[in-house]
Amino acid sequence: MFKFFRDMWSFDWGRLTTVLVLLPLILISVIACTLSFSSPLTWRNKSSVLSLLISDEHRNQPLNLLGEVEDLSLNKHPSDGQNRKGGILQVNTPSLNGSNDSIIKTKIIRRYSKLEMVEARLLKAREAIKEAARYSNLTSRHEDPDYVPRGPIYRNANAFHRSYLEMEKVFKIYVYKEGERPMFHNGPCKSIYSTEGRLIHEIEKGSLFVTEDPEEALVYFLPFSVVMMVQYLYVPGAKEYHAIGNTVMDYINVISQNHPFWNRSLGADHFMLSCHDWGPHTTSYVPTLFNNSIRVLCNANTSEGFNPKKDVSLPEIHLRSGEITGLLGGPSPSKRPILAFFAGRLHGHIRYLLLEQWKDKDREVQVYDDLPKGVSYETMLKTSRFCLCPSGYEVASPRVVEALYSECIPVLISDGYVPPLSDVLDWKKFSVQVEVEDIGNIKKILMSISQSQYLRMHRRVKQVQRHFVVNASPKRFDFFHMMFHSIWLRRLNVQIQD
Secondary structure (H helix, E strand, C coil), rough: CCHHHHHHHHHHHHHHHHHHHHHHHHHHHHHHHHHHHHHHHHHHHHHHCCECCCCCCCCCHHHHHHHHEHHHHHHHCCCCCCCCCEEEEEEEECCCCCCCCCCEEEEEEECCHHHHHHHHHHHHHHHHHHHHHCCCCCCCCCCCCCCCCCCCCEHHHHHHHHHHHHHHHHCCCECCCCCCCCECCCCCCCCCCCHHHHHHHHHHCCCCCECCCHHHHCEEEEECCCCHHHHCCCCCCCCCCCCHHHHHHHHHHHHHHHHCHHHHHHCCEEEEECCCHHHHHHHCCHHHHCCCCEEECCEEEHCCCCCCCCCCCCCCCCCCCCCCCCCCCCCHHHCCEEEEEEEEECCCCHHHHHHHHECCCCCEEEEECCCCCCCCCCCHHCEEEEEEEEEECCCCCCHHHHHHHHCCCEEEEECCCCCCCCCCCCHHHEEEECCCHHHHHHHHHHHHHHHHHHHHHHHHHHHHHHHHHCCCCCCCCCCHHHHHHHHHHHHHHHCCCC
């Protein structure tokens, strides 16, 4: 019996000695194999050339826009939730010897969600625009077959052009399908509210920046028309319009329940548009719409909550026939004998002051509440050097674009108005801005502008005109594209996360 236990002890001791000798050798082999697979040089070579840093959490992880990037950090252990879309996939790969007892190496592949890839494209665009903004040239450094922005009408021609080109590459709009005509997916095209209707109809066509895949969209369009809601829901003479605001509130509730995008960003990547005076107040029925969303408004009044950092000023254009035929162009400066012109009814205190001080007071500053019979409004625009554009009850006025179309220098008279495209255009270079308290000095202010300065401003008005033209079929750099560019700039200011 003693011999049996002695033999068994000897046997076990020998096996233990063997294990203790072989174990360090195995560990050394595993470490060497791991290092050969996870060399930093190899990792960099596998990364996409088009890689970006997107957040503090992934500060040192390049994001491959092709869809995935290898991450060889073996200390990460994905949870069940991460193994799904937008998470981390764990894959086992055998060693090169191919044997059955080969060493298994874990390779972790990060799959980025579509939102993260969208944000990566935006980050790349931001960097390109920032780089272009370093050059304050009056002429863009980028080639373009259609138009190269140049001159002092732009705050930075090079940065604007770079931004525009980036927009053309990646900007995508998704239009919510919810809502029925006539109050949704519809709008007026032949009235003072025509820009609201024309933009809605152009977006609904689906040919300009519109995508059917909401996952790849940068912005989401809320296709309701305040003008049409006023027509169908407002009771004439009523002192309130809760029905309109409640309809907007119900619509936001519907799309937030049917889709994840509103709740994901709290509306920050959504936009609506309205040229009706009630547009701004209508959005106040949904606080997140008022405070977070991109509101494209004709009534761009900072005293009523318009925020230029996130909201867009929409030009008010009165297209009586729905077309711009015959509206563009005018005589040369030498054939414009009238110094300043205005015709319009008494709407608001600014027009009251203008009419009180200038109506029938001066042949060079011709101000009317009603034009005399036989006098053409368009002819007066085209034979005047300066066109007065006072605010009415609200800040926006169609006279601003009417002046640009007629090649007449617009004279802006308002409180709190943010002119369209102010983030791109320097309005002081092609318009005159008069404070309300200086209405009595209008003639003196305009007469102080030298002939050479006036001629420069006239040339700039002709140049800037293209950005306000409502073409039957949209063309690059026209009204439609510039409105989308303004929305694009606001989206660049926001970073959305899952």
